[in-house]
Amino acid sequence: xxxxxxxxxMQESTGDLILRLAELNDIGIALxxxxxxxRLLEAILIAAMRITHADGGTLYRRPAGSKDTLxxxxxRTDSLKLALGGTTGAKITFEPIQLRxxxxxxxxxxxxxxxxxxxxxxxxxxAYREEGFDFSGTxxxxxxxxxxxxxxxxxxxxxHEGDIIGVLQLINAKDRVxxxxxxxxxxxxxxxxxxxxxxxxxxxxxLLIQQLENLFESFVKLINQAIDDKSAYTxxxxxxxxxxxxxxxxxxxxxxAGPLAGxxxxxxxxxxxxxxxxxxxCGKVTTPVHVVDKATKLQTIHDRIELVDARxxxxxxxxxxxxxxARAGVSEDEAVKIDEDFLQRVxxxxxxxxxxxxxxxxxxxxxxxxxxxxxxxxxxxRWKTAHGEESDLLTADEIENLTIYxxxxxxxxxRVINHxxxxxxxxxxxxxxxxxxxxxxxxxxxHHERMDGKGYPRGLTxxxxxxxxxxxxxxxxxxx
Numbered sequence: 001x002x003x004x005x006x007x008x009x010m011q012e013s014t015g016d017l018i019l020r021l022a023e024l025n026d027i028g029i030a031l032x033x034x035x036x037x038x039r040l041l042e043a044i045l046i047a048a049m050r051i052t053h054a055d056g057g058t059l060y061r062r063p064a065g066s067k068d069t070l071x072x073x074x075x076r077t078d079s080l081k082l083a084l085g086g087t088t089g090a091k092i093t094f095e096p097i098q099l100r101x102x103x104x105x106x107x108x109x110x111x112x113x114x115x116x117x118x119x120x121x122x123x124x125x126x127a128y129r130e131e132g133f134d135f136s137g138t139x140x141x142x143x144x145x146x147x148x149x150x151x152x153x154x155x156x157x158x159x160h161e162g163d164i165i166g167v168l169q170l171i172n173a174k175d176r177v178x179x180x181x182x183x184x185x186x187x188x189x190x191x192x193x194x195x196x197x198x199x200x201x202x203x204x205x206x207l208l209i210q211q212l213e214n215l216f217e218s219f220v221k222l223i224n225q226a227i228d229d230k231s232a233y234t235x236x237x238x239x240x241x242x243x244x245x246x247x248x249x250x251x252x253x254x255x256x257a258g259p260l261a262g263x264x265x266x267x268x269x270x271x272x273x274x275x276x277x278x279x280x281x282c283g284k285v286t287t288p289v290h291v292v293d294k295a296t297k298l299q300t301i302h303d304r305i306e307l308v309d310a311r312x313x314x315x316x317x318x319x320x321x322x323x324x325x326a327r328a329g330v331s332e333d334e335a336v337k338i339d340e341d342f343l344q345r346v347x348x349x350x351x352x353x354x355x356x357x358x359x360x361x362x363x364x365x366x367x368x369x370x371x372x373x374x375x376x377x378x379x380x381x382r383w384k385t386a387h388g389e390e391s392d393l394l395t396a397d398e399i400e401n402l403t404i405y406x407x408x409x410x411x412x413x414x415r416v417i418n419h420x421x422x423x424x425x426x427x428x429x430x431x432x433x434x435x436x437x438x439x440x441x442x443x444x445x446x447h448h449e450r451m452d453g454k455g456y457p458r459g460l461t462x463x464x465x466x467x468x469x470x471x472x473x474x475x476x477x478x479x480x
Contacts, residue, residue, distance in 0.1 A: 035267070040206055042086035044199040045074045048168055051195060052153065052188040055079050055181070056171035060097065060112055062164065070097040070112055070167060077171070080147060109134040112167045115154045119164065121193055124152040125183040148172075153184040155192050157200040165204065168196045220278045227284045230292045241447075242277035248471045249273055263467050268436050273468050276443035280472060283423030291416050296360045297401040297408045304398065305360045311393055312353045315381045319345045352377045362408040371403040421448050422457050439468065447472040 045059045056077035060070040072092045075084040084090045099113045100106060107113045111133045115122050127135040127149050138149045151173050157166040170192060173184040184192075224238035253265050265273070284292065290300050298304035323342035327335045359366070359374060378394035385391055394402070400410055409417060428441035446469030449455035451462040455473065462470065 035206065036087075037203075037206060037210065038086045040203060041073050044168065044195070044203070045076060048170055048192055048195050048199075049076065049078070051191050052170055052184060053174045053176055054153070054170040054172060054184075055174055056082075056149075058112075058167075058169045058171070060167040060169070062116075062166060068099050070099065070116065072096070073166070077147065080145060082145075111135075111152060111154050112169055115156045115167055116164050119156055119158070121156070121189055122152070122154040123184055123189055124154075126150050127152060148181070150181050151183045153189060153192055155189075155196040157196045157203070159200045159204040165200055168192065168199070217275075217278070220275070220282075223282055223285065224278065227281055230284070230287075230289050238278070238281055241280055242274055245277040245472055246270070246274055248474060249468070252467065252471065260467060269468075272437050272439060273443060273471070275437060276440045276468070277472065279424070279428060279440065280444040280447045281420065281424065282427055282444075283420040283425075286423050287417060287420050291409070291413050294408050294413065297362050297404050298360050298398060299408070303360075305357060308356055308394065308398065309353065311381075311383050312349055314383045315393070316346060316349050318383070319349070349381075352380070356402060359402045362404065362406075364406060366403065366405050371405075374402045375399060418448070418456055421445065425457070439466070442466060443468045443472055446470070449473045 041059055041061070045057050048054070049057045056079075057074075058072060058076075059074040061073045063069060063071055072085065072094045074086045075092055075094070076082060084092045097110050097112050098107055099116060106117050108117060111122050111124065114133065122133075124130050124133070127133075127138055135149075141147065142149050149171055151171070153170040153173070155168045155170075156164045157168055159165050170184065170188075172181045173188060174180070175182060228236055228238050249265060249270070252260050252263055255261055255263075293299075296303050296305065298308070319342060323338055323345075326338045330338070355370075355373065356377065359370065374394070378392045378399055381393040382390050383393060404410060425441055425445040428444055431441075433440055443466070445457075446460065446465050449458065449460045449465060449469065450473065451465075451470065453459050453461040460469075465473070
């Protein structure tokens with residue numbers, strides 16, 4: 001004797017069944033291609049409702065790391081024009097379904113919880129006549145909305161490891177001809193179970209990819225944090241660049257006039273550009289801390305202006321000693337003149353010291369006269385080293401640093417800083433990027449290029465750069 005399920009399948013018209021199977025196949029393909037979690041969940045429920053001719057449905061998910069709750073993810077009822085969760089932006093306020101009672105017993109009174117706990121599909125012909133489950137929440141919903149929830153088909157969603165990751169629940173099967181509400185057929189059940197299985201695989205794959213992407217981005221942010229922590233003066237730079245880059249990119253994407261009016265980004269393009277922006281300075285892991293963190297012109301491991309100050313104190317001490325020696329055995333008038341000369345000498349020393357301290361701070365530009373004064377001050381004062389050797393006040397390296405035209409870096413140090421972009425390109429080009437991220441090295445490597453070809457390291461012009469690379473090169477205000 002044939003089973004009830006087999007008899008039910010035979011009652012289906014062959015043509016209708018073939019169409020539904022073809023639709024199931026198309027749905028499976030579509031689900032495997034969807035990248036957005038919210039759209040994927042929404043597509044799963046809508047497809048299940050369509051293939052079983054259900055008027056409504058709910059998709060539940062078990063939160064990661066939790067085995068005791070089911071959260072409402074998507075809720076839809078066509079006849080009520082009700083759509084909550086997913087891409088709708090409408091928040092679901094229903095409380096999660098608990099799989100266990102406060103006492104720790106299995107909550108088998110709730111049909112969705114039962115489907116998870118017993119790992120089986122549950123078909124209910126009429127919720128108002130069903131005695132095995134608690135439909136009080138459903139009846140309260142019906143009372144508020146004037147709806148009549150009748151038939152239910154509740155299918156657990158199981159991943160490739162046999163774990164139930166969610167529940168697909170369909171409500172009120174409609175007759176394909178009359179539209180009357182009736183129970184879900186065995187064919188409906190088989191199709192829903194097949195769809196739930198495909199959906200679970202698609203969802204698991206998407207979640208796995210998302211977890212890998214999150215891990216990758218977290219690793220990138222870890223590198224950026226280490227780079228930013230190198231210096232209190234450039235800290236936050238690696239965080240600001242992606243934000244500014246994406247703001248510029250979105251502005252270009254939305255522009256309706258100008259040479260880039262026709263340029264637009266897909267979600268894939270956005271992700272690729274954001275990853276490039278996050279990694280734009282990864283080469284700085286090789287840049288010496290004393291260069292990255294050079295806040296003043298004389299700073300290395302420490303700020304050498306303190307050594308210059310110490311020499312000024314030696315010069316001042318020597319001037320005082322000479323003054324005291326000169327006063328011995330002279331007249332009072334001569335002593336007064338010696339004291340005045342000494343005080344003037346001290347004033348000159350302090351003025352020159354303040355000047356060098358100001359030069360050490362660095363700025364946008366340094367006047368030629370100021371640079372010449374630095375060299376003159378070095379020759380103006382002599383001091384004895386610990387070995388008794390007389391020397392100019394400043395060393396050649398100190399003069400080079402204190403006369404830096406702009407900023408705090410010497411030409412050699414700037415080359416060290418600039419080298420980070422070559423290291424960035426080398427590091428990124430060495431990675432086996434997947435196809436949707438293959439342009440990351442180009443985008444990230446262009447962030448110090450200029451439209452006029454005067455940037456570095458490759459001196460590219462506007463026409464030689466992609467729009468994304470130009471966007472990366474345009475966020476000048478974010479550079480440290």
